[in-house]
Amino acid sequence: MDYENKLVLAPMVRVGTLPFRLLAAQYGADITYGEEIIDHKMIKCERRLNEHLGSTDFVEKGTNNVVFRTCSLERKRVVFQMGTSNAARALSAAQILCQDVAAIDINMGCPKSFSISGGMGAALLNKPDLIHDSCSITCRRVADRPRDPAKWSEIADVVAALTIPVIANGDIFEFDDFQRIKVHTGASSMMVARGALWNASIFSPEGKLPWEDVKREYVRKSILWDNDIKGTKHTLKEMIMHYSCLELPEGKALIKSESLADIAKLYGEENYYQFVQENRLFNGSR
Template sequence: MKIILAPMDGITDFYVRQILTSVGGYDLSMTEFLRVTNSVFPKRVFYQNCPEINPEINSNLELLSFTQSGTPVHMQLLGSDADYLAANAAKAVELGVKGIDVNFGCPAKTVNGHGGGAVLLQDPEILYKLVSTIRKDLPSETPLSAKMRLGYETSDLLLDNAKAIEEAGADFITIHARTKFDGYRPPAKWHEVTDLFAKINIPIVLNGEIWDVNDYLKCQQISSCQDIMLGRGAFARPDLAKQIKTYLNHQPYQTMSWDSICVLLKDFYQFMVMQNLISEKYIAGRLKLWIKWLMASYDEAVFLFEQIKRISDAKEIGVKLQCHG
């Protein structure tokens, strides 16, 4: 089975991808979405979105588009103009990106208002057009995937949308098991995907509300999925992918201690501080969000969050991290 680290805008950036894939268990990671409108981006934009392809940052040319621990990184594009999506996808691949994912799941009003993301799930023909146009301009060996929700308002078009993506030449589909109208409200409706496995001939990766090994087992039992994508759960339990893999392989595994989690947080803090352009407030916000997600699984995170929740100076939070672990 395969586990993918989810694309999360403003969250799963280069540093997070490096840190979480270094813990292990991930077969693939994705960039945050790059929004395509009516231009082909210059090289620097691709490098910003996916520093793993920038030879000045990733000096191991054999491993362009891989994290340091060897997990491939695919680039996610979002938009509704087939030709510009295709041209940007082709350029990304020329620059070294190992695979392209197309976003049909974003529920944000601004994105949907410009015809991108989940709003496209109302028309399978458009999905077909976008994916097939991108496919035509990519080398045949380059993986192309799409990430979708169950639907826009309802899941009535789930099969039609998935079929359209398959017939357009995608190599796999990730399904976030909620409609756009569901937003992020639990539960994820894993059962709605069950029938799809018999009807779609490319791998389906299931996503949504997998926070621990039991959730994976439940999701697997209900939907019969094998492959999954982890979003917020990857932050609540940074070794979740590893926990699931070792469980399935009947290997003994000691879940990460709070001390090891603190080392990750410190690495994350240091990574961000080294980028002089990132503001203190931004760094503080990113640390707080991660610590908040950790509260789901570590009591120590609850204690730490209480101490830092009103601090907006990243250095002060950094000092608190030094005391933990």
């Protein structure tokens, strides 16, 4: 994969599923990362072609639990992010899905206790014997939190010291910020997390679309790809909390929603939901 001059959707837990990745790509993201999935979980999966959806699903053996879902539309841009602390196990997991993704990334930056206690994420930074080259750099240290300013100047030092592509990440909230961080750091490409979560059209050089329009498009993609209801609700909650409040009618109705049909009704997409369901039944009966 070419990492030069790219706009990248960062990996986000419970957010970076197929609908959101396709949403970001629709607005201009060149590379889209999926949410981190642990190698232990991936090696318990089997690959299944989902004819009803047109997707490729990696399903936990003996269950219908979809661990990772992708499709041909994102084949050349999706990056699978893996949590691991063991090279052999990571290789086994990678071999299961390598033909269906553009690249596989090892998480070496997550500061959360779950990752660190398992020897994953930022814990790998203390094990240089397990690490070779890394091509993505976050602008925060392990102890830093999102509210802390991103350290763009430190990324510039990293870029100057390396010959491999560096992807800079941190405090990108408007399209113009992509160019600002590129100029400031000299990084090859730019990655955004929160700015994309709050409004995925941040990737559009023509400017952000209205929040309500982006939110509704995410709902439609969640319906189309039969996204997990918990993940859909989580992503919508995060969108709402940035611009509004979950205590208002929309937030309360979202919390009470128990299915994609409920969410479709909440956002005025009942007809689209019905259209998708009818077409699946029709195609499935042929």
